[in-house]
Amino acid sequence: MKRILPFLLILAVLGAALGSAWYLTRSMPASTPANSASASPDPQGATTQPVANKGVPGAEPANTRGPANAPAQLEEFGDFQCPPCGIFHPILEQMEQEFGDKLRVTFREFPLVPAHRHALIAASAAEAAGAQGKFWEMHKMIFDHQKDWKDSFDSRPTFEGYAKEIGLDVERYKRDLESDAIAQRIFLDGKRGYSLGVKGTPTLFLNDREVPFETLIQADKLRVVIQKEIESARK
Amino acid sequence: MKKFYAITALLSLLGLADAIYLTVEHVTGQSVKCTIISGCSEVLSSPYAVVAGVPLAMIGAAAYFAVFALATLAAFGYRIAATLLMPLVVAMFLVSLWLIYLQAFVIREFCQYCLFSAAVTVGLLVVVLIARRRVRYLLP
Numbered sequence: 338m339k340r341i342l343p344f345l346l347i348l349a350v351l352g353a354a355l356g357s358a359w360y361l362t363r364s365m366p367a368s369t370p371a372n373s374a375s376a377s378p379d380p381q382g383a384t385t386q387p388v389a390n391k392g393v394p395g396a397e398p399a400n401t402r403g404p405a406n407a408p409a410q411l412e413e414f415g416d417f418q419c420p421p422c423g424i425f426h427p428i429l430e431q432m433e434q435e436f437g438d439k440l441r442v443t444f445r446e447f448p449l450v451p452a453h454r455h456a457l458i459a460a461s462a463a464e465a466a467g468a469q470g471k472f473w474e475m476h477k478m479i480f481d482h483q484k485d486w487k488d489s490f491d492s493r494p495t496f497e498g499y500a501k502e503i504g505l506d507v508e509r510y511k512r513d514l515e516s517d518a519i520a521q522r523i524f525l526d527g528k529r530g531y532s533l534g535v536k537g538t539p540t541l542f543l544n545d546r547e548v549p550f551e552t553l554i555q556a557d558k559l560r561v562v563i564q565k566e567i568e569s570a571r572k
Numbered sequence: 573m574k575k576f577y578a579i580t581a582l583l584s585l586l587g588l589a590d591a592i593y594l595t596v597e598h599v600t601g602q603s604v605k606c607t608i609i610s611g612c613s614e615v616l617s618s619p620y621a622v623v624a625g626v627p628l629a630m631i632g633a634a635a636y637f638a639v640f641a642l643a644t645l646a647a648f649g650y651r652i653a654a655t656l657l658m659p660l661v662v663a664m665f666l667v668s669l670w671l672i673y674l675q676a677f678v679i680r681e682f683c684q685y686c687l688f689s690a691a692v693t694v695g696l697l698v699v700v701l702i703a704r705r706r707v708r709y710l711l712p
Binding site: 339342343346347350351354357358361362416419420421422424449452453536537538539540550551554555557558 | 585588589592593595596599600604605606607614617618619622625633637640641644645647648650681
Protein backbone atom coordinates (compact mmCIF):
# COMPACT_ATOMS: atom_id res chain seq x y z
CA MET A 338 0.00 0.00 0.00
CA LYS A 339 2.78 2.36 0.96
CA ARG A 340 4.34 1.86 -2.45
CA ILE A 341 1.32 2.89 -4.46
CA LEU A 342 0.06 5.59 -2.10
CA PRO A 343 2.01 8.49 -3.70
CA PHE A 344 0.73 7.47 -7.13
CA LEU A 345 -2.82 7.26 -5.83
CA LEU A 346 -2.46 10.77 -4.37
CA ILE A 347 -1.15 12.11 -7.68
CA LEU A 348 -3.97 10.46 -9.60
CA ALA A 349 -6.53 11.81 -7.14
CA VAL A 350 -5.21 15.37 -7.57
CA LEU A 351 -5.16 15.01 -11.34
CA GLY A 352 -8.75 13.83 -11.25
CA ALA A 353 -9.81 16.63 -8.93
CA ALA A 354 -8.02 19.19 -11.13
CA LEU A 355 -9.65 18.03 -14.35
CA GLY A 356 -13.01 17.65 -12.63
CA SER A 357 -13.00 21.14 -11.17
CA ALA A 358 -11.84 22.62 -14.49
CA TRP A 359 -14.74 20.90 -16.21
CA TYR A 360 -17.20 21.99 -13.53
CA LEU A 361 -16.00 25.62 -13.58
CA THR A 362 -16.18 25.78 -17.36
CA ARG A 363 -19.79 24.61 -17.28
CA SER A 364 -20.87 26.88 -14.46
CA MET A 365 -19.48 30.11 -15.92
CA PRO A 366 -22.27 32.48 -17.05
CA ALA A 367 -23.74 31.94 -20.47
CA SER A 368 -22.37 35.24 -21.76
CA THR A 369 -19.19 33.51 -22.76
CA PRO A 370 -18.35 33.20 -26.43
CA ALA A 371 -16.95 29.74 -25.79
CA ASN A 372 -20.33 28.12 -25.50
CA SER A 373 -21.48 29.49 -28.82
CA ALA A 374 -18.62 27.56 -30.35
CA SER A 375 -19.16 24.43 -28.30
CA ALA A 376 -21.78 21.82 -28.85
CA SER A 377 -24.27 23.21 -26.34
CA PRO A 378 -27.65 23.17 -28.06
CA ASP A 379 -29.37 26.49 -28.58
CA PRO A 380 -33.08 27.00 -28.08
CA GLN A 381 -33.93 27.00 -31.79
CA GLY A 382 -32.53 23.58 -32.48
CA ALA A 383 -29.54 21.43 -31.87
CA THR A 384 -26.74 22.38 -34.19
CA THR A 385 -23.11 22.86 -33.35
CA GLN A 386 -23.06 26.12 -35.28
CA PRO A 387 -25.09 28.88 -33.65
CA VAL A 388 -28.15 29.76 -35.68
CA ALA A 389 -27.70 32.97 -37.61
CA ASN A 390 -29.71 35.57 -35.75
CA LYS A 391 -30.34 38.70 -37.75
CA GLY A 392 -31.44 40.80 -34.77
CA VAL A 393 -33.06 44.23 -34.99
CA PRO A 394 -31.38 46.84 -37.21
CA GLY A 395 -28.85 49.20 -35.67
CA ALA A 396 -28.14 52.83 -36.51
CA GLU A 397 -28.56 53.68 -40.20
CA PRO A 398 -26.44 54.29 -42.13
CA ALA A 399 -24.06 52.06 -40.19
CA ASN A 400 -20.38 52.84 -39.88
CA THR A 401 -18.99 50.48 -42.46
CA ARG A 402 -15.90 50.05 -44.52
CA GLY A 403 -15.46 47.78 -47.55
CA PRO A 404 -17.74 46.72 -50.45
CA ALA A 405 -21.35 45.82 -49.60
CA ASN A 406 -21.10 42.47 -51.41
CA ALA A 407 -17.84 41.38 -49.76
CA PRO A 408 -17.86 37.62 -48.99
CA ALA A 409 -16.74 38.19 -45.40
CA GLN A 410 -18.89 40.62 -43.44
CA LEU A 411 -17.54 41.50 -40.01
CA GLU A 412 -19.61 43.33 -37.44
CA GLU A 413 -17.90 44.43 -34.25
CA PHE A 414 -19.65 45.56 -31.11
CA GLY A 415 -17.08 47.64 -29.34
CA ASP A 416 -16.40 49.99 -26.49
CA PHE A 417 -13.60 52.49 -26.99
CA GLN A 418 -12.48 52.25 -23.37
CA CYS A 419 -12.40 48.48 -23.20
CA PRO A 420 -8.79 47.22 -23.16
CA PRO A 421 -9.33 44.06 -25.23
CA CYS A 422 -11.16 46.22 -27.83
CA GLY A 423 -8.01 48.32 -27.97
CA ILE A 424 -5.97 45.15 -28.48
CA PHE A 425 -8.40 43.90 -31.13
CA HIS A 426 -8.29 47.16 -33.12
CA PRO A 427 -4.86 46.67 -34.75
CA ILE A 428 -5.73 43.00 -35.41
CA LEU A 429 -8.82 44.07 -37.33
CA GLU A 430 -6.83 46.71 -39.22
CA GLN A 431 -4.34 44.02 -40.19
CA MET A 432 -7.17 41.78 -41.47
CA GLU A 433 -8.58 44.63 -43.53
CA GLN A 434 -5.18 45.20 -45.05
CA GLU A 435 -4.64 41.52 -45.83
CA PHE A 436 -8.06 40.73 -47.26
CA GLY A 437 -8.74 44.07 -48.98
CA ASP A 438 -12.11 44.20 -50.73
CA LYS A 439 -13.03 40.67 -49.63
CA LEU A 440 -13.88 42.17 -46.26
CA ARG A 441 -16.54 44.54 -45.07
CA VAL A 442 -16.31 45.84 -41.54
CA THR A 443 -19.11 47.41 -39.50
CA PHE A 444 -18.52 49.00 -36.13
CA ARG A 445 -21.40 49.13 -33.66
CA GLU A 446 -21.29 51.27 -30.54
CA PHE A 447 -21.62 49.26 -27.35
CA PRO A 448 -20.38 51.58 -24.58
CA LEU A 449 -20.33 49.77 -21.26
CA VAL A 450 -21.60 52.42 -18.89
CA PRO A 451 -20.92 52.80 -15.98
CA ALA A 452 -17.96 50.38 -15.90
CA HIS A 453 -16.17 52.61 -18.41
CA ARG A 454 -16.77 56.25 -17.62
CA HIS A 455 -15.36 57.59 -20.89
CA ALA A 456 -16.99 55.00 -23.14
CA LEU A 457 -20.13 56.97 -23.91
CA ILE A 458 -18.21 60.20 -24.56
CA ALA A 459 -15.84 58.31 -26.84
CA ALA A 460 -18.73 56.71 -28.73
CA SER A 461 -20.38 60.13 -29.14
CA ALA A 462 -17.09 61.64 -30.36
CA ALA A 463 -16.70 58.94 -33.01
CA GLU A 464 -20.33 59.30 -34.12
CA ALA A 465 -20.02 63.11 -34.22
CA ALA A 466 -16.99 62.69 -36.47
CA GLY A 467 -19.10 60.27 -38.52
CA ALA A 468 -21.66 63.04 -39.04
CA GLN A 469 -18.89 64.81 -40.96
CA GLY A 470 -17.89 61.63 -42.79
CA LYS A 471 -14.83 60.94 -40.68
CA PHE A 472 -15.98 58.17 -38.37
CA TRP A 473 -13.08 55.82 -39.12
CA GLU A 474 -10.45 58.53 -38.72
CA MET A 475 -11.80 59.35 -35.26
CA HIS A 476 -12.28 55.66 -34.43
CA LYS A 477 -8.59 55.07 -35.17
CA MET A 478 -7.42 58.10 -33.17
CA ILE A 479 -9.45 57.10 -30.11
CA PHE A 480 -8.33 53.47 -30.17
CA ASP A 481 -4.69 54.18 -31.00
CA HIS A 482 -4.43 56.55 -28.04
CA GLN A 483 -6.60 54.61 -25.60
CA LYS A 484 -3.89 54.61 -22.94
CA ASP A 485 -3.58 58.40 -23.10
CA TRP A 486 -7.14 59.20 -22.10
CA LYS A 487 -8.61 56.18 -20.30
CA ASP A 488 -7.30 57.22 -16.88
CA SER A 489 -7.95 60.94 -17.27
CA PHE A 490 -10.67 62.79 -15.40
CA ASP A 491 -12.10 64.53 -18.45
CA SER A 492 -11.56 63.01 -21.87
CA ARG A 493 -13.54 65.64 -23.81
CA PRO A 494 -10.63 68.03 -24.48
CA THR A 495 -8.54 65.08 -25.69
CA PHE A 496 -11.21 64.01 -28.18
CA GLU A 497 -11.66 67.62 -29.26
CA GLY A 498 -7.94 67.69 -29.98
CA TYR A 499 -8.36 64.59 -32.16
CA ALA A 500 -11.27 66.29 -33.95
CA LYS A 501 -9.02 69.21 -34.79
CA GLU A 502 -6.22 66.90 -35.86
CA ILE A 503 -8.32 64.95 -38.35
CA GLY A 504 -9.69 68.20 -39.78
CA LEU A 505 -13.24 68.33 -38.48
CA ASP A 506 -15.32 71.48 -38.22
CA VAL A 507 -14.83 71.66 -34.46
CA GLU A 508 -17.80 73.93 -33.76
CA ARG A 509 -20.12 71.54 -35.55
CA TYR A 510 -18.45 68.57 -33.83
CA LYS A 511 -19.14 70.11 -30.41
CA ARG A 512 -22.78 70.71 -31.31
CA ASP A 513 -23.22 67.18 -32.70
CA LEU A 514 -21.64 65.66 -29.61
CA GLU A 515 -24.65 66.73 -27.54
CA SER A 516 -27.26 66.09 -30.23
CA ASP A 517 -30.19 63.72 -29.92
CA ALA A 518 -29.36 62.23 -33.31
CA ILE A 519 -25.99 60.97 -32.06
CA ALA A 520 -27.50 59.66 -28.81
CA GLN A 521 -30.14 57.88 -30.88
CA ARG A 522 -27.52 56.20 -33.08
CA ILE A 523 -25.69 54.85 -30.04
CA PHE A 524 -28.97 53.69 -28.55
CA LEU A 525 -29.94 51.86 -31.76
CA ASP A 526 -26.56 50.12 -32.01
CA GLY A 527 -26.93 49.03 -28.39
CA LYS A 528 -30.45 47.79 -29.10
CA ARG A 529 -29.18 45.75 -32.03
CA GLY A 530 -26.42 44.30 -29.85
CA TYR A 531 -28.92 43.38 -27.17
CA SER A 532 -31.15 41.63 -29.71
CA LEU A 533 -28.16 39.60 -30.85
CA GLY A 534 -27.32 38.58 -27.31
CA VAL A 535 -24.21 40.73 -27.04
CA LYS A 536 -23.20 41.05 -23.39
CA GLY A 537 -19.62 42.16 -23.55
CA THR A 538 -17.04 43.72 -25.78
CA PRO A 539 -15.43 43.11 -28.13
CA THR A 540 -18.04 40.85 -29.69
CA LEU A 541 -17.50 40.05 -33.34
CA PHE A 542 -19.87 38.54 -35.88
CA LEU A 543 -18.59 37.04 -39.10
CA ASN A 544 -21.45 36.68 -41.58
CA ASP A 545 -23.93 36.81 -38.68
CA ARG A 546 -22.20 34.14 -36.61
CA GLU A 547 -20.39 35.04 -33.42
CA VAL A 548 -16.63 34.55 -33.46
CA PRO A 549 -15.28 33.12 -30.17
CA PHE A 550 -13.20 35.58 -28.20
CA GLU A 551 -10.13 33.36 -28.32
CA THR A 552 -10.24 33.40 -32.11
CA LEU A 553 -10.76 37.10 -32.63
CA ILE A 554 -8.00 38.16 -30.27
CA GLN A 555 -5.35 36.22 -32.21
CA ALA A 556 -4.64 37.37 -35.76
CA ASP A 557 -3.51 33.89 -36.84
CA LYS A 558 -6.78 32.27 -35.77
CA LEU A 559 -9.00 35.08 -37.05
CA ARG A 560 -7.30 34.94 -40.45
CA VAL A 561 -8.18 31.25 -40.77
CA VAL A 562 -11.91 31.71 -40.09
CA ILE A 563 -12.14 34.68 -42.47
CA GLN A 564 -10.30 32.71 -45.13
CA LYS A 565 -12.76 29.84 -44.72
CA GLU A 566 -15.74 32.17 -45.13
CA ILE A 567 -14.26 33.65 -48.32
CA GLU A 568 -13.55 30.21 -49.73
CA SER A 569 -17.02 28.87 -48.99
CA ALA A 570 -18.54 31.93 -50.70
CA ARG A 571 -16.54 31.19 -53.83
CA LYS A 572 -18.06 27.72 -54.22
CA MET B 573 13.11 16.55 5.01
CA LYS B 574 9.88 14.71 4.21
CA LYS B 575 7.96 17.35 6.11
CA PHE B 576 9.20 20.04 3.71
CA TYR B 577 8.20 18.03 0.66
CA ALA B 578 4.75 17.61 2.14
CA ILE B 579 4.57 21.40 2.57
CA THR B 580 5.76 21.79 -1.03
CA ALA B 581 2.99 19.48 -2.22
CA LEU B 582 0.34 21.41 -0.26
CA LEU B 583 1.63 24.76 -1.55
CA SER B 584 1.58 23.50 -5.11
CA LEU B 585 -2.10 22.62 -4.66
CA LEU B 586 -2.83 26.30 -3.94
CA GLY B 587 -0.97 27.23 -7.11
CA LEU B 588 -2.81 24.54 -9.04
CA ALA B 589 -6.23 25.76 -7.92
CA ASP B 590 -5.29 29.34 -8.82
CA ALA B 591 -3.98 28.35 -12.25
CA ILE B 592 -7.06 26.25 -13.01
CA TYR B 593 -9.30 29.17 -12.15
CA LEU B 594 -7.28 31.48 -14.41
CA THR B 595 -7.31 28.94 -17.22
CA VAL B 596 -11.07 28.56 -17.08
CA GLU B 597 -11.56 32.33 -17.02
CA HIS B 598 -9.26 32.65 -19.97
CA VAL B 599 -10.75 29.87 -22.05
CA THR B 600 -14.38 30.84 -21.46
CA GLY B 601 -13.61 34.50 -22.11
CA GLN B 602 -15.03 35.35 -18.71
CA SER B 603 -13.28 38.46 -17.28
CA VAL B 604 -11.29 38.68 -20.48
CA LYS B 605 -14.12 40.31 -22.34
CA CYS B 606 -15.57 43.52 -20.89
CA THR B 607 -19.15 43.44 -19.65
CA ILE B 608 -21.37 45.96 -17.92
CA ILE B 609 -21.06 44.31 -14.53
CA SER B 610 -17.52 43.02 -14.46
CA GLY B 611 -14.31 44.77 -15.30
CA CYS B 612 -12.20 43.03 -17.85
CA SER B 613 -8.67 42.02 -17.25
CA GLU B 614 -6.11 43.82 -19.32
CA VAL B 615 -3.52 41.29 -18.24
CA LEU B 616 -5.46 38.21 -19.30
CA SER B 617 -6.40 39.72 -22.65
CA SER B 618 -2.87 40.80 -23.44
CA PRO B 619 -0.87 38.86 -26.03
CA TYR B 620 1.44 37.69 -23.22
CA ALA B 621 -1.35 35.55 -21.77
CA VAL B 622 -1.01 33.08 -24.64
CA VAL B 623 2.10 31.14 -25.63
CA ALA B 624 1.93 29.40 -29.01
CA GLY B 625 -1.85 29.28 -28.84
CA VAL B 626 -1.92 27.79 -25.34
CA PRO B 627 -3.17 29.95 -22.45
CA LEU B 628 -0.24 30.67 -20.13
CA ALA B 629 -2.45 29.79 -17.16
CA MET B 630 -2.84 26.28 -18.52
CA ILE B 631 0.95 25.87 -18.71
CA GLY B 632 1.05 27.16 -15.13
CA ALA B 633 -1.49 24.55 -14.05
CA ALA B 634 0.62 21.82 -15.65
CA ALA B 635 3.72 23.13 -13.89
CA TYR B 636 2.00 23.18 -10.47
CA PHE B 637 0.72 19.67 -11.07
CA ALA B 638 4.26 18.53 -11.92
CA VAL B 639 5.50 20.13 -8.68
CA PHE B 640 2.78 18.32 -6.74
CA ALA B 641 3.65 14.98 -8.32
CA LEU B 642 7.39 15.35 -7.75
CA ALA B 643 7.00 16.66 -4.19
CA THR B 644 4.66 13.81 -3.30
CA LEU B 645 7.12 11.26 -4.65
CA ALA B 646 9.97 13.03 -2.87
CA ALA B 647 8.02 12.93 0.39
CA PHE B 648 7.76 9.17 -0.05
CA GLY B 649 11.50 8.88 -0.48
CA TYR B 650 12.02 8.95 -4.24
CA ARG B 651 15.33 10.76 -4.51
CA ILE B 652 15.16 11.30 -8.26
CA ALA B 653 11.94 13.29 -7.77
CA ALA B 654 13.65 15.49 -5.19
CA THR B 655 16.47 16.12 -7.65
CA LEU B 656 14.09 17.07 -10.47
CA LEU B 657 12.00 19.31 -8.25
CA MET B 658 14.73 21.90 -7.76
CA PRO B 659 15.28 22.98 -11.41
CA LEU B 660 11.52 22.97 -12.05
CA VAL B 661 10.80 25.31 -9.16
CA VAL B 662 13.72 27.57 -10.09
CA ALA B 663 12.41 27.77 -13.67
CA MET B 664 8.92 28.62 -12.40
CA PHE B 665 10.38 31.30 -10.17
CA LEU B 666 12.22 32.88 -13.11
CA VAL B 667 9.09 32.80 -15.27
CA SER B 668 7.13 34.42 -12.43
CA LEU B 669 9.72 37.19 -12.20
CA TRP B 670 9.37 37.80 -15.93
CA LEU B 671 5.56 37.89 -15.67
CA ILE B 672 5.68 40.38 -12.82
CA TYR B 673 8.04 42.50 -14.88
CA LEU B 674 5.55 42.38 -17.79
CA GLN B 675 2.68 43.37 -15.54
CA ALA B 676 4.57 46.19 -13.88
CA PHE B 677 6.35 47.75 -16.82
CA VAL B 678 4.82 46.58 -20.09
CA ILE B 679 1.09 46.05 -19.52
CA ARG B 680 1.08 48.40 -16.54
CA GLU B 681 -1.84 46.59 -14.92
CA PHE B 682 -1.78 43.83 -12.33
CA CYS B 683 -4.00 40.80 -12.08
CA GLN B 684 -4.65 39.49 -8.57
CA TYR B 685 -4.65 35.81 -9.42
CA CYS B 686 -1.40 36.22 -11.35
CA LEU B 687 0.25 37.85 -8.33
CA PHE B 688 -1.06 35.09 -6.07
CA SER B 689 0.55 32.54 -8.36
CA ALA B 690 3.86 34.41 -8.14
CA ALA B 691 3.61 34.44 -4.34
CA VAL B 692 3.02 30.67 -4.29
CA THR B 693 6.06 30.14 -6.49
CA VAL B 694 8.23 32.21 -4.15
CA GLY B 695 6.94 30.07 -1.28
CA LEU B 696 7.75 26.90 -3.21
CA LEU B 697 11.28 28.09 -3.92
CA VAL B 698 11.91 28.85 -0.24
CA VAL B 699 10.57 25.50 0.95
CA VAL B 700 12.43 23.52 -1.68
CA LEU B 701 15.67 25.34 -0.87
CA ILE B 702 15.23 24.44 2.78
CA ALA B 703 14.38 20.85 1.91
CA ARG B 704 17.51 20.54 -0.18
CA ARG B 705 19.55 21.86 2.76
CA ARG B 706 20.95 24.48 0.49
CA VAL B 707 20.17 27.21 2.96
CA ARG B 708 20.58 25.70 6.39
CA TYR B 709 20.37 29.03 8.14
CA LEU B 710 16.72 29.38 7.16
CA LEU B 711 15.90 26.37 9.31
CA PRO B 712 14.40 27.13 12.71
